[in-house]
Amino acid sequence: MFVKSPQAALRRLFDEVGTVDCVGVEERVAKYTTRSIKKASKVWGLKKAVSMVDLTTLEGKDTPGKVASLCQKALQPHDPELGVPQVAAVCVYPAMVRHARRALGSDTGVRIASVATAFPSGQAPLKTRLAEVRAAVADGADEIDMVINRGAFLAGDFGEMQDEIAAVVAACGDAALKVILEVSELETFDNIRAASFLAMRVIREGDFIKTSTGKTSLNATLGNNQVMLEAIRDYYLDTGIAIGMKPAGGIRTAKQSLQFLTAVKETLGDAWLTNERYRFGASSLLNDLIRQLAKEKTGAYQAPYYFSEAAESY
Amino acid sequence: MSTLAVQKKNTRPVARAGRPAPELIFGDLWEFDPAPETADPKLKPRYDLFIGGEFVAPKSGKYFDTINPGNEQKLAEIALAGRDDVDAAYAAAQRAYDTVWARMPGRERAKYLFRIARLLQDRAREFAVAETLNGGKPIKESRDFDVPMAAAHFFYHAGWADKLEYVAPGRRAAPLGVVGQVIPWNFPLLMLAWKIAPALAMGNCVVLKPAETTSITCLKLGEILQDAGLPPGVVNFVTGAGETGAAVMGHPTPAKVAFTGSTEVGKIIMRSLAGTEKKMTMELGGKAANIVFDDAPLDQAVEGIVNGIFFNQGHVCCAGSRLLVHEPVAEQVLAKLKNRIRVLRVGDPMDKNTDVGAINSKPQLEKIAELVASGTKEGAEMFQPPCRLPTKGYYFRPTLFSGVSMSHRIAREEIFGPVLSILTFRTVDEAIEKANNTAYGLSAGVWTDKGSRILKMSVELKAGVVWANTYNKFDPTSPFGGYKESGFGREGGRQGLLDYCKLI
Numbered sequence: 001m002f003v004k005s006p007q008a009a010l011r012r013l014f015d016e017v018g019t020v021d022c023v024g025v026e027e028r029v030a031k032y033t034t035r036s037i038k039k040a041s042k043v044w045g046l047k048k049a050v051s052m053v054d055l056t057t058l059e060g061k062d063t064p065g066k067v068a069s070l071c072q073k074a075l076q077p078h079d080p081e082l083g084v085p086q087v088a089a090v091c092v093y094p095a096m097v098r099h100a101r102r103a104l105g106s107d108t109g110v111r112i113a114s115v116a117t118a119f120p121s122g123q124a125p126l127k128t129r130l131a132e133v134r135a136a137v138a139d140g141a142d143e144i145d146m147v148i149n150r151g152a153f154l155a156g157d158f159g160e161m162q163d164e165i166a167a168v169v170a171a172c173g174d175a176a177l178k179v180i181l182e183v184s185e186l187e188t189f190d191n192i193r194a195a196s197f198l199a200m201r202v203i204r205e206g207d208f209i210k211t212s213t214g215k216t217s218l219n220a221t222l223g224n225n226q227v228m229l230e231a232i233r234d235y236y237l238d239t240g241i242a243i244g245m246k247p248a249g250g251i252r253t254a255k256q257s258l259q260f261l262t263a264v265k266e267t268l269g270d271a272w273l274t275n276e277r278y279r280f281g282a283s284s285l286l287n288d289l290i291r292q293l294a295k296e297k298t299g300a301y302q303a304p305y306y307f308s309e310a311a312e313s314y
Numbered sequence: 315m316s317t318l319a320v321q322k323k324n325t326r327p328v329a330r331a332g333r334p335a336p337e338l339i340f341g342d343l344w345e346f347d348p349a350p351e352t353a354d355p356k357l358k359p360r361y362d363l364f365i366g367g368e369f370v371a372p373k374s375g376k377y378f379d380t381i382n383p384g385n386e387q388k389l390a391e392i393a394l395a396g397r398d399d400v401d402a403a404y405a406a407a408q409r410a411y412d413t414v415w416a417r418m419p420g421r422e423r424a425k426y427l428f429r430i431a432r433l434l435q436d437r438a439r440e441f442a443v444a445e446t447l448n449g450g451k452p453i454k455e456s457r458d459f460d461v462p463m464a465a466a467h468f469f470y471h472a473g474w475a476d477k478l479e480y481v482a483p484g485r486r487a488a489p490l491g492v493v494g495q496v497i498p499w500n501f502p503l504l505m506l507a508w509k510i511a512p513a514l515a516m517g518n519c520v521v522l523k524p525a526e527t528t529s530i531t532c533l534k535l536g537e538i539l540q541d542a543g544l545p546p547g548v549v550n551f552v553t554g555a556g557e558t559g560a561a562v563m564g565h566p567t568p569a570k571v572a573f574t575g576s577t578e579v580g581k582i583i584m585r586s587l588a589g590t591e592k593k594m595t596m597e598l599g600g601k602a603a604n605i606v607f608d609d610a611p612l613d614q615a616v617e618g619i620v621n622g623i624f625f626n627q628g629h630v631c632c633a634g635s636r637l638l639v640h641e642p643v644a645e646q647v648l649a650k651l652k653n654r655i656r657v658l659r660v661g662d663p664m665d666k667n668t669d670v671g672a673i674n675s676k677p678q679l680e681k682i683a684e685l686v687a688s689g690t691k692e693g694a695e696m697f698q699p700p701c702r703l704p705t706k707g708y709y710f711r712p713t714l715f716s717g718v719s720m721s722h723r724i725a726r727e728e729i730f731g732p733v734l735s736i737l738t739f740r741t742v743d744e745a746i747e748k749a750n751n752t753a754y755g756l757s758a759g760v761w762t763d764k765g766s767r768i769l770k771m772s773v774e775l776k777a778g779v780v781w782a783n784t785y786n787k788f789d790p791t792s793p794f795g796g797y798k799e800s801g802f803g804r805e806g807g808r809q810g811l812l813d814y815c816k817l818i
Binding site: 018019020021023024025027028034035036037038039040041042044045048230233236237238239240261265266268269270271273 | 333335336337338339340341343344345346347348349454458609611612613614615617618621649653657666667763783784
């Protein structure tokens with residue numbers, strides 16, 4: 001009698017895509033934290049990180065006004081003299097997409113990303129989730145951040161999980177898709193790697209996989225970032241399809257973002273050091289990046305209040 | 315239900331026709347600026363011998379130059395100890411043993427060891443820089459591994475010094491007397507700590523000779539011993555080359571000699587001491603097998619393989635220099651390894667981002683080049699990443715050899731450089747047979763998800779250390795030493811202490 005439990009389905013999947021040793025991953029990523037990035041390479045890294053930020057506000061108290069000021073910050077993060085580039089995108093709830101579109105206009109380099117599919121839990125009927133995606137795209141979203149059906153994954157119903165992602169891909173039309181694995185609910189690196197492969201097999205070149213919603217206790221870490229980068233690398237070398245990566249939540253300092261970028265540089269190489277293939281889902285990170293850029297220029301740290309420290313006050 | 319769906323989705327789009335094979339680009343889009351460590355190593359222009367608690371000139375008046383292998387520039391002059399100087403060192407050690415050290419209660423000896431450990435920690439940065447300048451290893455290794463680990467050995471053995479009545483329950487452990495020690499150039503300060511910390515904790519006195527290319531941190535530690543107020547003569551350092559080493563090992567005074575270095579020299583020492591009463595411990599060469607099974611987590615195995623062979627430019631006696639890969643994953647592992655070593659940064663050891671530094675000396679560089687040439691000649695396939703090497707100094711690219719068979723020289727001889735020989739196997743028995751088919755037996759690595767296989771391998775592999783799903787992990791509490799021509803005796807842990815005492 002063959003075993004038909006969810007665990008057996010997971011084991012078959014692990015056999016296929018390979019497993020991950022968590023001690024080894026932590027050892028690998030610890031090396032990124034000892035890289036010493038100075039002078040011109042630091043400025044390059046900081047500006048690159050700014051250009052990769054998905055500037056995010058995902059709160060119940062979001063208003064059109066808050067979203068408009070977020071969009072202003074995205075277009076011009078700081079005094080133009082400093083030469084800070086625009087961020088990659090703003091990331092808002094579907095109801096805020098049209099306000100963001102109004103604030104940004106149609107002729108802009110900043111894209112609009114919207115979380116959809118009953119973010120963050122995903123616990124709504126598929127029909128509702130797809131309708132939400134279509135509505136966000138119709139209101140002007142360039143990118144959709146969806147959550148996977150973690151329940152289906154953990155129950156071993158990989159087909160259901162993949163079919164739902166495929167349905168969202170179809171609902172996206174031309175909009176790019178970012179698939180949120182919600183790593184804290186998958187718990188193990190083995191699961192994160194396996195879920196990455198399941199997702200990558202049904203999305204398109206130029207779509208992303210993303211660590212987390214930012215709404216649970218554990219978000220992006222160098223460890224789960226590394227596991228997902230390695231999955232992207234293996235899938236790319238196998239199929240030629242380049243998938244993007246977005247760590248989200250928990251990246252607050254410029255130093256952290258440089259460590260994540262070092263991981264990209266040393267795992268996926270130069271072709272992923274672009275906001276078409278790598279993003280940071282963050283809000284307070286942006287001001288620390290600007291603060292460090294100002295420090296590189298003037299040689300002195302400015303007081304926090306020069307940079308509107310809290311994401312609240314963009 | 316789910317399995318069918320999985321199969322359906324598994325039909326991946328094959329790399330599209332007309333497209334080149336996907337490749338990763340590790341170029342210079344984001345090149346890191348130089349990040350040199352700038353702490354002052356506080357070097358003296360000339361170093362004398364450390365005998366009887368004082369720095370004294372060699373009787374011959376002769377000195378030799380020590381250089382920085384990273385740029386071939388002279389760092390300092392080191393005293394050349396002759397036979398007379400070695401006599402003087404042993405006389406000082408014997409005097410200290412008879413009058414002070416062996417009589418001192420263990421808890422008092424412990425205080426000196428704690429003091430040495432703390433003083434070393436206080437000056438950690440300075441010592442790390444000196445170690446890297448003189449030895450060529452990357453500053454991040456001397457900073458994060460060599461110096462902290464050396465301090466940890468002093469701390470650990472300080473902890474033992476007042477507990478010696480428990481080291482061998484039911485028996486009393488007594489010191490041996492004066493011990494003569496010779497250490498190699500790959501971990502100058504750490505090997506020194508491995509040697510003198512257990513000897514001192516047990517109540518022995520020491521005459522030690524560091525390697526001629528890497529004497530500086532040893533003599534700098536002499537300054538710490540003075541600052542710690544260690545009684546004169548308890549530890550003596552004599553510097554020089556092979557002749558000085560032979561004088562230290564062959565001297566009539568020591569009750570025990572301890573040697574870490576090549577198997578070749580170890581055999582000469584053992585021959586010269588045959589028939590004497592002297593105790594010996596030998597920590598010699600290795601040709602460790604790092605064994606990767608098809609169920610191993612491959613990316614982490616690759617990381618362990620890289621750590622196993624490129625740590626300290628492969629100048630590690632327990633380096634995982636033979637990679638045995640299970641045939642089903644051999645191709646995959648080789649591809650992953652190639653991509654991994656393309657991002658290793660080879661160059662200036664003082665740069666904080668350097669992963670692989672300078673080869674310790676010109677003769678060593680020539681030896682590595684000679685063995686690598688033999689590998690190509692004997693038909694193995696070589697891969698080296700296309701990295702730029704500095705023009706001055708001794709450097710060698712990280713090197714992989716695939717298609718290696720057991721009869722190749724690169725599979726049998728210790729290269730002691732950043733060169734990995736890759737062999738394949740089909741079954742567990744074949745892996746064990748190949749791993750044990752060597753004159754050495756210092757260490758081995760096993761990579762698998764299956765716990766029972768790890769236990770089986772650790773019993774079957776004839777190696778002093780077997781690492782499972784990791785490599786090159788050290789701890790003062792863990793005994794380290796070899797089988798067969800890798801030597802005998804253990805260093806570290808309770809077993810290491812027992813090699814520095816007699817049980818009464």
